[in-house]
Amino acid sequence: MGRVILVASGKGGVGKSVFTSNLGAIYGERGLKVALVDMNIGLRNLDIYMGLENNVIFDVADVLEGVVSPKKAMVRDRRFQALYLLAATQKKEKFTAGIETVTLLYQYLRENFDIVLVDGPAGINNELKLAAADVDIAIMITTPEFVSLRDADMTEQTLRKNGVNERVYVVNKVNKTFFSSGILPTVETITGMMKIPLLGVVQYDDNIHLSSNCGIPIVYEKENYIERNFNRIADRLLQY
Ligand SMILES: Nc1ncnc2c1ncn2[C@@H]1O[C@H](COP(=O)(O)OP(=O)(O)O)[C@@H](O)[C@H]1O
Ligand SMILES: [Mg+2]
Numbered sequence: 001m002g003r004v005i006l007v008a009s010g011k012g013g014v015g016k017s018v019f020t021s022n023l024g025a026i027y028g029e030r031g032l033k034v035a036l037v038d039m040n041i042g043l044r045n046l047d048i049y050m051g052l053e054n055n056v057i058f059d060v061a062d063v064l065e066g067v068v069s070p071k072k073a074m075v076r077d078r079r080f081q082a083l084y085l086l087a088a089t090q091k092k093e094k095f096t097a098g099i100e101t102v103t104l105l106y107q108y109l110r111e112n113f114d115i116v117l118v119d120g121p122a123g124i125n126n127e128l129k130l131a132a133a134d135v136d137i138a139i140m141i142t143t144p145e146f147v148s149l150r151d152a153d154m155t156e157q158t159l160r161k162n163g164v165n166e167r168v169y170v171v172n173k174v175n176k177t178f179f180s181s182g183i184l185p186t187v188e189t190i191t192g193m194m195k196i197p198l199l200g201v202v203q204y205d206d207n208i209h210l211s212s213n214c215g216i217p218i219v220y221e222k223e224n225y226i227e228r229n230f231n232r233i234a235d236r237l238l239q240y
Helices: 016-029 060-064 099-112 126-131 146-161 187-193 206-213 225-238
Strands: 003-009 034-038 075-077 083-086 115-122 137-142 167-174 198-203
Touching: 003 016, 003 099, 003 126, 003 146, 016 034, 016 083, 016 115, 016 137, 016 167, 016 206, 016 225, 034 099, 060 099, 099 115, 099 126, 115 126, 126 146, 137 146, 146 167, 146 187, 167 187, 187 198, 198 225
Parallel strands: 003 115, 003 137, 034 083, 034 115, 137 167, 167 198
Antiparallel strands: 075 083
16 A cells, blocks of 8 residues: 655745655655656646656546546656656646545555655645645645745644644755855754654755756756755655
């Protein structure tokens, strides 16, 4: 039985999709069966970060409406042994699926994959409730800014109230030169503020940004500090 892991945030643009693509690539390289599900309804992104945008025919709405089976809708990433993507729908106004059908989809994925990474929406809304249906653990992504932390905290509490009992967070886009200014919270300040365990810290790095926008999770390029960092995050996540 695999685990369903939701990647969520309060604020948008904090790096959920980039994080999901890299974590997926790390587990994929380890030979695990990995499913990436883009549940950012109406705003499909993950396919671009994985370089799979031209391969998407069906999306998660097609699966939830019973038009096609999950197996048919999932796109295989040929760089990895068993890494598959289920793309988000771009038709939000026509999306009517409820929590029951999402739960059924997650159940199917649990039975067929080792790791299911759900790239969630930003903020507290109905899409978050849907994406969080029956997940095993949520990873909150935040950046080292007070606005991002406050929103992460609010979203994290909403997930708790919705029955997501296991919650951890990642601080993304950490830029050490900003810390010395005293304007932005340091990682130490952040750990004091957040109520849930820290899973890891990811640096701000132009190479992450450029690589993602070329459709290549940066961890695919071996032997750099980012890959080593993501491997440690992936190890720690398996301990939860
Ligand atoms: N660690 C990082 N270093 C540099 N740029 C990053 C990093 N993480 C994300 N980005 C960039 O930040 C932007 C938002 O990332 P994205 O994953 O799309 O956010 P979200 O899914 O939370 O909306 C993108 O331009 C992405 O390339
Ligand atoms: Mg995103």
